[in-house]
Amino acid sequence: MEYFLAKESVLKWLENPSVYHIKKDELYELDDEAFEFLRSCSAGKGCRSNDKKSIGYCAKEGILSREKSGLKRPPIKKSPVPSLRYLELQITNRCNLRCRHCYIKDKPGKELSLSLITKVLKEFEAMQGLRVLITGGEPLLHGRFKEINSILPDFFLRKILFTNGLLLNKKMLGNLNINEIQVSIDGMEKAHDSLRGKGTFRRAMRSINFAMDSGFEVSVSTMVHQKNLRDFNKMENLFKKIGIKDWTVDVPCVTGRLRENTDFQLAPKQAGKYLVYGYGGGIHSGEKGFGCGLHLMSVSASGKISKCTFYSDRAVGTIKNGLRKCWGKIKPVRLDKLECSCEHIEECRGGCRYRAEILGNAKGKDLYRCVSYKTI
Ligand code: SF4
Numbered sequence: 001m002e003y004f005l006a007k008e009s010v011l012k013w014l015e016n017p018s019v020y021h022i023k024k025d026e027l028y029e030l031d032d033e034a035f036e037f038l039r040s041c042s043a044g045k046g047c048r049s050n051d052k053k054s055i056g057y058c059a060k061e062g063i064l065s066r067e068k069s070g071l072k073r074p075p076i077k078k079s080p081v082p083s084l085r086y087l088e089l090q091i092t093n094r095c096n097l098r099c100r101h102c103y104i105k106d107k108p109g110k111e112l113s114l115s116l117i118t119k120v121l122k123e124f125e126a127m128q129g130l131r132v133l134i135t136g137g138e139p140l141l142h143g144r145f146k147e148i149n150s151i152l153p154d155f156f157l158r159k160i161l162f163t164n165g166l167l168l169n170k171k172m173l174g175n176l177n178i179n180e181i182q183v184s185i186d187g188m189e190k191a192h193d194s195l196r197g198k199g200t201f202r203r204a205m206r207s208i209n210f211a212m213d214s215g216f217e218v219s220v221s222t223m224v225h226q227k228n229l230r231d232f233n234k235m236e237n238l239f240k241k242i243g244i245k246d247w248t249v250d251v252p253c254v255t256g257r258l259r260e261n262t263d264f265q266l267a268p269k270q271a272g273k274y275l276v277y278g279y280g281g282g283i284h285s286g287e288k289g290f291g292c293g294l295h296l297m298s299v300s301a302s303g304k305i306s307k308c309t310f311y312s313d314r315a316v317g318t319i320k321n322g323l324r325k326c327w328g329k330i331k332p333v334r335l336d337k338l339e340c341s342c343e344h345i346e347e348c349r350g351g352c353r354y355r356a357e358i359l360g361n362a363k364g365k366d367l368y369r370c371v372s373y374k375t376i
């Protein structure tokens with residue numbers, strides 16, 4: 001019986017050789033033997049092995065399939081260390097909302113061209129990237145979104161669309177070449193609308209339902225703010241009930257538009273305890289010995305490249321310099337260089353470095369996280 005590498009699976013050489021199941025968002029680290037075995041399965045004649053146990057396991061996990069995909073796969077080259085796994089790609093900073101906590105620093109109206117987006121995706125794939133997070137502004141407002149959508153299937157990446165949900169409709173969902181949709185929900189109706197505008201909660205929830213009915217995985221991101229503090233249990237029940245994949249909860253940094261909206265700002269003691277909510281994987285994580293964003297980089301709508309969106313005004317380069325070169329300039333945060341020694345450091349990893357900086361010390365504590373760990 002012949003088996004082939006499933007069309008949703010791709011070999012990636014990160015810190016270790018691995019296979020990534022794009023649809024399940026599952027990464028499996030491999031030893032050299034397993035890697036060579038799976039490499040043989042991606043060739044035209046199927047797996048060169050009679051190891052029924054391994055084949056059975058891989059077939060059960062959806063890594064192997066009886067179907068010959070015929071897809072042209074990208075070359076496997078060792079990635080830099082640390083590996084660049086997640087890329088925030090802000091294709092436009094145009095938006096149809098004026099949220100009161102928005103942190104976008106560039107003047108509105110910037111958009112990446114289709115050729116620059118293609119270049120970035122090619123380079124990210126060649127660097128063995130896993131997830132591209134297509135963001136804005138509102139990414140669906142990009143003037144050439146249809147064409148961007150049409151090139152997405154060419155890339156062996158998990159594509160996640162970050163949206164406020166206002167423009168999604170059944171017809172559009174039927175054509176989207178996306179694996180996951182992340183919608184912002186900042187509280188139950190009253191609290192969400194106070195931050196994002198009247199009627200936005202209902203429209204966003206309707207889009208979530210449409211997206212789920214159309215078979216997309218849906219995740220939610222929520223900002224803790226003055227008006228949604230009583231909603232967290234309700235949100236948790238709702239998101240679990242309807243099957244939200246990941247729920248990201250964060251406190252917005254006091255930057256951008258939030259500086260003027262003081263009625264939405266919260267002190268660490270008020271907001272930190274809500275950071276225990278949320279579930280699922282994230283993109284801001286570190287690893288043993290390293291702080292946040294170890295595998296993350298961000299491209300802004302003006303082509304600037306930085307550690308994450310918050311550092312867009314301290315870019316390490318631009319798309320024209322190339323992703324690999326820019327990645328080499330981003331220094332990972334080392335936990336032993338931080339001024340926060342506490343028993344939770346390996347779990348907390350020093351929280352958000354940008355938030356610590358806004359609080360007054362880039363190497364100091366992220367007091368919001370400290371509250372969630374009850375260390376202050
Ligand atoms: S600084 Fe904050 S937003 Fe940026 S990668 Fe770290 S945790 Fe994420």
Ligand code: SF4
Binds near residue numbers: 341342349351371375
């Ligand atoms: S809980 Fe506070 S002190 Fe401890 S690692 Fe996190 S930010 Fe640093």
